[in-house]
Amino acid sequence: MNDQRHWLYRPENIRKLWRWGFGILAASVLAQLVFAVHGHFGMDDWFGFNAVYGFLACTGMVLFAKLLGVLVKRDDTYYQDASDKSGGEQ
């Protein structure tokens, strides 16, 4: 059955994809050696700033979402229960 799998779901290809992924990441940073990237406000004027900023900003947002989730996440039938109890329009 493994041979019938879509190529994206074969383990050896997944490893290959990861390698390519890291290659592209490295290339995007090294490209800065060819195309100079200047910061606009001083504090962002260092090598690889955008890479680090992108990674940290996303990490921050995911963690914030996770924390907020503790407060606001409810079962996905939360409102359905309410409208069923009140009889609804049905």
Place this chain on the structure above:
Amino acid sequence: MSGFAFPPGLILLFGGLLLPFFGATGRRVIVLGLPLVTLWAVWSVPDGPALTARLLEYDIVLVEGDRLSRLFGTIFAIMAAAGGLFALGNARTIELCAAMVYAGASIGVIFAGDLITLFVFWELMAVGSTLVLWSAGTITAYRASMRYLAIHLLGGVVLMAGIAAWAASTGEIEFGRMTEALSGGGLKAAGAWMILAGFVLNAGAPPLSAWLPDAYPEASPSGMVTLSAFTTKTAVYVLIVGFAGTELLIWVGLYMIFYGIVYALLENDMRRILAYSIVNQVGFMVTGIGIGTAMALNGSAAHAFTHIIYKALLLMSAGAVLHMTGRRKCSDLGGLIQTMPLTATCGIIGALSISSFPLTSGFISKSMIAQGALDQHLAFVWFALAAASAGVFLHAGIKFPWFVFFQKDSGLRPPEPPMGMRVAMVIFAALCIILGVAPGMLYEILPAPVDYVPYTGEHVVAQLQLLLFSGLAFFALLPLMKRTLTISLDWDWFYRRLGPILASAVGNVILSADRTFRAAFLALLRRGLDEVKTYSGPDSVAARSWTTAAMVLCAVIALGLYLILLYA
């Protein structure tokens, strides 16, 4: 007065009303042909007022053109055609009718030269969009459409009150820049603030932003494609005209941007993810309007244009998945690339565009808004927008395609959607790439002359780094983003839960007070009746029969008293 033009919005509006009277072929011709006629009408609108009338003591300007209105009119007409193509053969006739009326009303707003015309089309939009929602035919869609309508009618009332205050204080109803009036005082400022409130409500601004992710995902697969385009972007248009440079809008926009990202990250339903990302993207536009320079406003207008295309494309892709599988939750989906490669490819192109990848449409529009912040040296806004760009890739750019088309194999093997859906997706995917590769086409029709080059080595490298490393963050943090069968509470909790709880609490207080009062009143009444019974009842003194002797005695006493009184 600089010429005549037929109101472009009325073409689709009347077309939609006549649609049910035609057969299948006629409908196809109308749904696909009338948007093209509208496109022609949009471009035949000259600059300045083009159709006026007199109503009571006001000059009504039914059609007034400029570069901005033609830009929005163009994309609305294109969207009506593509949305129609996607819906044909799959959607109910009532949805096709409602979608055309809705699109026509939106174009009516775009070309309205005065506040009364604007208001009339604004309300028609609310009716049309509610019907689009409603025609999904499910009980959840019906309930959502009623909540949606309630919020929009509330917005309409605030807008109407604002227009009335504005007309009363200024004596005119021309729709133009109102930014300066906000900082004034009196009735004029109150009017401007209420008009602003009415406008931003439709943009999905806080605190009433929940109407959008609450309602849109309940529409039919094609219904949500249509809904995503018009209401919020009409709001962007009227904000550009009326309130450019209002600083408050920068903060409103930034809130919308991050609200959209965070809520989309928490969400499990693929179409709700995309709904939150509408708020997120409109947030970019609202921020640009708040910055208010020619660069930023061009950016907002351009972003509205490109956003309509890639968001519709994303929703077409999601709609195709929903149409073929009947499933919306990420936790039920996955691995669909195996049998829906075209839908997946189109979805990925939409996802890359929304993330502003170089060579896609989002790259050439969103970066103009950021440039606007940079030109004004708004460091905080610039960094926030950069973080948000990374966040867009995170919540929509990767999350949507990953959980739907890749991740675990759900075992679902749906075929590609019907031809109409496929063609609509391919056309919009092509537009995303064409606009990204050749931005000059769009830049030429923007409201102000464009002095901006998106493709510099520096900009491309910086953007790629930002996006690719946010992609890395996504995969690194994947365990934290495990899909759960949950929804996230939003401000709508206040009117969907707290409101009913408070209403029933107040109702209970009134009920028990009423019950106590009635009981006390009845007790009082009963006591009174008992008294009456004691003195006048059948067994009381007054009801007893008297003997003749007693009667004579009483008469003698009475006469005696009379004598005494006479001589006293």
